[in-house]
Amino acid sequence: MxxxxxxxxxxxxxxxxxxxxxxxxxxxxxxxxxxxxxxxLKMEKIPLFWTFFGLIGGALLILVSRFLGRLGIMTREDYYDE
Amino acid sequence: MNNFWLHPALILIIGGLILPFMKGPIRKPFLLMVPVLTFVTVLSMSKGVHGVVQFIDWQLIFGRVDNLSQIFAYIMSLMCIIGTLFAMNVEEDAQHIAAWYYVAGSLGVILCGDYVVLFLFWELMAFASVFLVWFRRGPQSLATGYRYLLIHTIGGLFLLAGFVLRYYNTGGDLSFVPVGVDTPNLATYLILIGFIVNAAVPPFHSWLPDAYAEASVAGAVFMCAFTTKTAIYVLARGFAGMEILIPLGAIMALYGVVYGVIENDGRRIFAWDTVSQVGYMVVGVGIGTNLAINGSCAHAFAHILYNGLLFMGTGSVLYMTGTCKLNELGGLYKKMPRTFLLTLIGGLSIAGFPLFSGFVSKSMIISAGLAEHHYWAGFALLLASGGTFLLAGLKVPYYIWFGKNNCSSERWEKAADPPWNMQAAMGIAAVMCAFIGCYTPYLYNMLPFPVEYHPYTAYHLSETLQIIGGTGIMFFVLKRFMEPTPTISLDLDWFYRMAGRGFFWVDSRIFQFIDTCVGEIYRYVGLYSLMTISRFWSWFDWHAIDGVVDGTARSVRSLGGVVRRAQAANIQYSIFIAASVAAAGVLIFVFV
Structure with a gap:
């Protein structure tokens, strides 16, 4: 393998x-x-609908998460340490 | 009990009590025998109501066996075998006992028929599982364990308040049956909150990634299976068709993915994936049709196996290399090829790849949602399934097994496939994942409702493969945004962590300050005035009272002075004086 x-x-x-x-x-x-x-739904009959759903959905998830993270959710590892 | 019925949980509890006495070569066979016996007992349970105990005015039911409880008891006891096999090289008896009691709590909840027994086992689960966090013995473990316990105790109190209120509302009904979701009242909502705390539904979800990522290697394998899925069971039993669960579950499914994308710790990513996957089941319960409940049960069944597999895989990485942080790993496929392959099967299962278990279970819930015209919920779940593939199928495998090798040389040297028992446990789980995905009747025949459902249609295959393909392309296009960073992610636990810290601050600063102020004021004002007053009374007593009355005090004082001078002398004089005085006393007593 x-x-x-x-x-x-x-x-x-x-x-x-x-x-x-x-x-x-x-x-x-x-x-x-x-x-x-x-x-x-009717829109599911658009050619390549689910591929675009995956592309746009994946991009949205990555970018939105990263954006939220950059807003302050992602922080240094010792944040909670006294 | 009206007739003898062996509760499967009892085997685990008694087994746990005997375990410390098992030493030497019989210990490992015994470790396996107890969960196997439990599993056999679960298999041999006949349908009906067993273990009915009359306690004061209440009829307590310990064993309600029907389609719904059977499938959950089956998978829980099966997972107990796999988990115990994985944990077999753990030397501490206490860790095994905690895990078994935890499973016993879960089985007790699944088989119970009334709220009193449910509450009893519910609390057993919380109090046993917290030890699995504490046994990690890391710097954070103690605090994390207490936070975990705190949240579950609060959840338990909601449940208690809910069923006590229901007891009064209904005039003494304790039976655990569907609560009547069409006419919800305060008691319904209190019980619901108690349940969804354990199901990790936002905003009560923060305990899950907090605890699972901090639990011991073997402990996390148990924890990821039992608490949330037992909560799904009680929700399916009591709250099928509760509409509010649909939006909550859909939010949960996406929330987990979003946090997973920005997370760095491998086990924490799968903890977030757990939140996401349990979201599917919550949606299924909220829809409440036969197909949806079947979907929730099937997904819980499949999820326990592949999630256990994923936690075993990442746990093995942690066990062998000492870390699970993606930014400190990479390229490990060369050193841990078997772990890689088995974990990949778990990743493909959770992502719902055809021929693996997630594909045949997840889609039931989505189909049920779309069939009931909950379009946006269905699409949210489809989006979340793309996100799950992003995390479990791409991000974690890429950064642990492939990617840039960020291992320190010492870590790279240590990395290897884990001991045989850990590999065997992963192997069983992986085979089960593939088996469920390939041979659907095995799982579908166990489901509570007889529903025709065919996952392998051309349309469903193309839909799934296209979504996976699309997200796959996006991962490689936007990979620089997925790069793991050494960060943690703030979540709603910030509020209670900070509330605790705030309380401590208020306590140590403000109350301490007030206390110091009061002390100082007392010292200057209270003590000074008291001293002044007492000095005055002393003077008054001395000069006024004693002078006026009889002068006793002055005489005592002058006598005291004489005695003091006498005492200051050498000890022989003292003895001489004492003896003389005593002799004089005796003479006076005799002759006078």
Whole structure:
């Protein structure tokens, strides 16, 4: 298993491209090749809806959390020490 | 008891009492035997009401076995086996006893049928589990333990007030049944607060990351499983369909993720993930349909296993390297490959990756929410599931196992896979996670309601994989904002920590100052006047009364002076004088 990990770590560009291709294929498959009648809302039928949901949601969570943290939630480790 | 019924909790309690006498080679088999026996007892429980005890005017029910209590008792006792196996190299008996009593409390709550028994075991849980924090013996452990105990005692008091009020309102009803969520009254809300303190629902959640991150390595594995999921059980039993739980749970699911993103300590991240995941279950209870309650139970079941696995994995890192802070780790896949693989399975399960347990349990709650038109709650949970993948599937694995190696050389040398029993416990949990995800009837047949649900539809698969893919891309794009920093995050516990400190400040500064002032005033005003008055009376007594009346005081004083001079002489003179006086006395007595 370690050698497998090293194989991918030695080829970062290849790994990144492989992951992106996989994600892209899944998004295309999920948007055009399956039955969308299970969707609860109309907007779920927009192509690549859930990929964008993941992208925007992930960005929002990271940036909002970081923003709140920078407002003062994140503080030095000895904050509570006397 | 009307007929003999062995309460599974009793096995753990008696086992805990016997454990200190188990020495040498039989100790480890005994450690495993007790939870296994408990599990077998839980499996053999027949449905119905057992263990009914008449106590004064009350009928106490210790064993109510039905679909709902069975699935929870099953997973709790199973987790007790895994946790004990993980903790087997802990030499302290007391730590095992605390863990077992804690599980006993949880089983007692799950099987009870009335509020008195519930309260008894509820408090047993709090008081046993606090020792798991104290046994860490870190610099913070004692204070953290007391904070934990304080919050749970307050929660327990709400529960007590609630069911006593309910007892009076209903004219003596103690039975623990659905509270009637359509007509809530004060008693309902008091009981609800008591329950949601244990479920770590905001604003009562701060105890959870505080305590779980400070607990001992094995202690955290137990703590992450029992308190919150027992609270989910009592909520599902009493408060199914309580609408206010839907927004609370949705907030909770996102709140945990937000704090997880900015957290640095690995175990604390999973503690925040616990808050987030329990949020799903709280939403499920709030929706209250059969599918939703099934979802909450299934998710609690799956969560106990993968959360235990994650705490075992990060606990192993802490155990082997001495830290769990992401900014001091990295690149450990080479040194701890098995721990890495097993923890990754836990991470994929919590993230709801297909073929793992989270996928088949989490989605039930979301589907139930969307089916009942709670769209924004459903979308909040979907967003939170993306966030969970961000944390447990990407952030923690990346910064512990891959990423830049920030280990000190000493730490790097120490890092290795943990002892066999810890690996075995993780292995069992990991196999269970994958098994639940692949073979759904195992879990679904245990659920309290017979509901048809199929997680592996093409639409659900594509939805999940797309969300995971999208958040995955964002993680690598925005990685510099996810970089762990050596910080802690302030939370609502700031208020009571600072309130405690404020109280101490008020006490030490203001009250101490007042006390000093009063003392000084007394010294200058009170004592001075008292002395003056007494000097006056002394003078008056001496010159006026004694002078006027008979002069006794003067005579005594002059006699005292003579005696003093006599006493100042050498001891032989004193003895001589004393003997002479005594002899003279005897002579006078005899002859006169």
């Amino acid at each position: 370690i050698s497998l990990i090293e194989f991918f770590r030695e080829r970062p560009k290849f790994t990144a491209m492989a992951c992106l291709t996989l994600i892209g294929l899944i998004a295309l498959w999920g948007s055009f090749m399956i039955d969308l009648s299970h969707a609860h």
